[in-house]
Amino acid sequence: MSSGAVLMRIADDGRIVEWSARAGELLGRSRQEAVGRTVAELTGGGDGTAGGKALLAALGAVSVRPVLSGASLTWEVRDGQGNGATARDLAILRTLFLHSPIDLYILDADLRIGRSGSGAPEALPGTDGALAGQNFPEALGLVNPESEHAVARRVLMTGEPALRRVVRAAPRNGTGRSMHYSLSYVRLEGADGAVLGLVASAVDVTEQERALHRVRLLEDVRTTVGERLEVTSVCQELVDAVVPAFTGIAVVEVIEDVIRGEEPPLAPVDQDMPLRRTAFKGLVSAHTVGEVRRLPEGTPFSLVLNDLRPRLITVTRDSPWLSADPARASAIAQSDAHSLIVAPLTVRGQALGVVSFYRHREEAPFDKDDIALASDLCAHAALCIDNARRFTRERTIAATVKRRLLPQRSSAPSTLDVASLHIPGPGGGGAWFDVIEMAGGRTALVFGDVGGRGIATATTMGQLRTVIHALAGLDLEPNELMARLSDTAMQLASERAALPAGDPLNREPLTAGCLIAVYDSVDHTCTLVRAGLSEPYLVRPGGDAEAVSAPGGPILAGTDHAPFPATEFPLPAGSILAVGNEDLLESEPRLRAVLRQETALPLDEVSDMLAYALRDRHETEKLLLLARAKGLPADHVLTVPLAEDLAAVPDVRAAVRGQLAEWDIGADDAFTTELIASELVANAIRYGAPPYRLRLILDERLTCEVRDAGDSAPHLKHARTIDEGGRGLFIVASVADGWGIRYHAQGKTVWARQGIGSAE
Secondary structure, three states, rough: OOOOEEEEEEEEEOEEEEOOOHHHHHOOHHHHHHHOOHHHHHOOOOOOOHHHHHHHHHHHEEEEEEEOOOOOOEEEEEOOOOOHHHHHHHHHHHHHHOOOOOOOEEEOOEEEEEEEEOOOOOOOOOOOOOOOOHHHHHHHHOOHHHHHHHHHHHHHHHHOOEEEEEEEOOOOOOOOOEEEEEEEEEEOOOOOEEEEEEEEEEEOOHHHHHHHHHHHHHHHHHHHHHOOHHHHHHHHHHHHHHHOOOOOOOEEEEEEEHHHOOOOOEEOOOOOOOEEEEEEEEOOOOOOOOEEEEEEOHHHHHHHHHOOOEEEEOOOOOOOOHHHHHHHHHHHHHHHHHEEEEEEEEOOEEEEEEEEEEEEEOOOOOOEEEEHHHHHHHHHHHHHHHHHHHHHHHHHHHHHHHHHHOOOOOHHHOOOOEEEEOOOOOOEEEEEEEEEEEOOOOOEEEEEEOOOHHHHHHHHHHHHHHHHHHHHHHHHHHHHHHHHHHHHHHHHHHHHHHHOOOOHHOOOOEEEEEEEEEEEOOOOEEEEEEOOOOOEEOOOOOOOEEEOOOEEEEOOOOOOOOOOOOOOEEEEOOOOOEEOOOOOHHOOOOHHHHHHHOOOOOOOHHHHHHHHOOOOOOOOOOOOOEEEEEOOHHHHEEEEEEOOOOOOHHHHHHHHHHHHHOOOOOOHHHHHHHHHHHHHHHHHHHOOOOOOOEEEEOOOOEEEEEEEEEOOOOOOOOOOOOOOOHHHHHHHHHHHHEEEEEOOOOOEEEEEEEEOOOOO
């Protein structure tokens, strides 16, 4: 290469195609005057030869050399000055073109290759002998040459370099794999600032890009696969992540026992073990997703389950294993699949299933590096599937425990209609309800919700429910019942906090809410106490509805030891009381509208309509309890004020005998009731305080109550033969089905309940 600045370029026909400012100074002609004219026209000579000599004489010391520009030959005229830099510049350029670790190309303004490598026309990397003069993006075989033209022209126009752009080229040399180049463009300018073209560099980064793609794919799988704790969801997440980033077709088949949460089998897997196709993405599926089938013997899929070793297989029409699975063979043929990797889903030497990766049509075949990547992808997916399996098993156990702990059948009395709506959440929950019949025509509606999910939540729910039943048998007032339940919850919470730090339950604080509503079918009232849960919703017979305004106490097992205030309100026959978890009745106007509009329907039908309204709210557990008051008819209750001495006993017997006759109670049952009433009245007069009152209540059973204003607690006494008294409660306990004491703000009620043989 000659040193010195380029003065001009002259085409083979004598026309000047480039004119520098330096040439204009020497010859007194501007670029507009010179470019496009011949040398003879410019110098005024008679022919081209004479004009050329005249031009050289005017310029003085110059160098002239031929230069191939694209497919054309031009003559380059350079200033002969600056020869001191010639040797150094030549050495630098020669070394750069011969020994540079990257491939360099000199491009003209049309992106045609002038020189490459050492300056001689050479083959481009990855091409089959591309020669000088070819268009650079097309010679490289770029997938999008138009985009590359735009980038190069922008560099020519602005002078701003475009560096290290990774672009994709079509497969070459029969590898079937796309190539990647890192391309850079720098504008080539003369000493006078004239744009001469571009210097381009191309580096083959195919292997680096493939390695980076594998890392990105694996990271994407680790990020997106396993977000949901369901086996089928994990499998679908896997195929979504690998198609088309890694493969054109992906199939996941999981052992059926694993999906149900059972322990995975050890390899080799029994040939009769059924697998379910849990996920598919591609063109044609041999079997529908969800189908359960056994893998045919003598196929790559069954072999992988034997030794848990991945396999790379070239698929042809003559592959011998295709005949063992005609449906899969047909799908492979329709998809033009030609390369297959079958990899196991395995943890701790246990088999969970297999994943099949197919490449088809123009996709490049798999290679050994792809086997390692497929194994890594499946290893992560297997861990996620195993986690989902464990969660499924725990959820199944928790659901079974909860189902056994909840009421197995309705125990509502005749004075109350009850219906419930239960929508289990994905992970279960701790919501529950109970309907507990109490003495005196009363019924306790209990609604609770334990925070969390899983076995621990279900067992805690069972413990609290058992305590409620035990305390309800003591005939406590609702506020005292809630206070004692809270004490039990606090004890359970302290036991949980005392667990070893490594126990996961230690890090889950116990939280629970509860609502207790005691309905009195005789007085048509309801006494409500709540701890943490939202207010219930009351719909009256006429359709008027509102939330029951009742102050709430602290949550169960909380640090607040405030009391639980009780609220009493009328509950006439036909009223509907609705209680729900998660503030459903406050946050869902649709539910309140259904309750107001459908008061005449049976509660089971109302429950179904509420379920329809909640059809898009299944993300967590939902529980609603509905209770419609029916009340007890007035003629099923006898109330008798009592005298303050034992003379009241004969009167009581007579009143009881007359009422039992009206109720058509049999003689045997009537005798028992008379005996119970006389003993209870005698005890109250002897040991209680006036005023006294007797009440008979007839529903499914017959209840006898005696109320007085005394605070002394009667107790059962096994009297000896010589004792004069003490046998009253012993006699009552012997003939009645049950007896108990209920305390009030002033006084107490002693009651006894008996079954009856016939009642109107």
